[in-house]
Amino acid sequence: MLRTPTGGAGPGAAAAGDRLVSIGTVLSQLRDEFPEVTISKIRFLEAEGLVEPRRTASGYRKFSPQDVERLAxxxxxxxxHYLPLKVIREHLDALARGEQIRLPAPAGPSRELLDGAWDGEGDRPTAARLGRAELLAAAEVTEAELADWESYGLIAQAEGGGYDAETVTVAKLVADLGRFGLEPRHLRAVKAAADREAGLVEQVVAPLRRHRNPQTRAHAEATAKELAGLSVRLHAALVQTALGLRLQ
Structure with a gap:
């Protein structure tokens, strides 16, 4: 039986005057800070008893501002902090009781902070790496699942060992896709396409990275980041276009 999240916004919990919104609106509100969040992720957190939106008579989810803040x-x-859901639930319960909680130190500097701090001189700094157990906890997957994904090349350790922050994101997305019945063997084509796109970006920025001028080398990183973003947007648009044509 699912637990009702202590302090969450259960049925009838929204204060008078609070505007209840749909799950699509919640997704839009969260996307600015959490661009990787998906509707399936929100539904998963609900299924785990971490948030309890109200339901309309027809069964549609309606979220209060308190629900949205709880999700954030x-x-x-x-x-x-790479906390597993069990620990997050305990922290939320403690906060609902008015207790103080102590969170572990952040796992390491983000890619954006590193990008801003690097001036192009010397070796590029790298974000803190996670061990295997930390990756399993952060992605909320089993050892068997991780080993399966590694066998298909979807997940790999970084040079020198450990896993970077992007690997955690990949693991979470692979897990989310798995809930729709997509297995690692189905995702090999996606990985191959990503490798080809990365190769195209590398062709463009490689001459800039070899330049003697530190500012030019720094520009190479900004260019690579912009090209990667455009590539992702193009990929998403092409998928949506292809789906639209098939549904006509």
């Missing part, structure tokens, strides 16, 4: 707090604990 959960996502921050996952992103910044």
């Amino acid at each position: 707090r959960i996502l921050r604990m996952q992103r910044d």
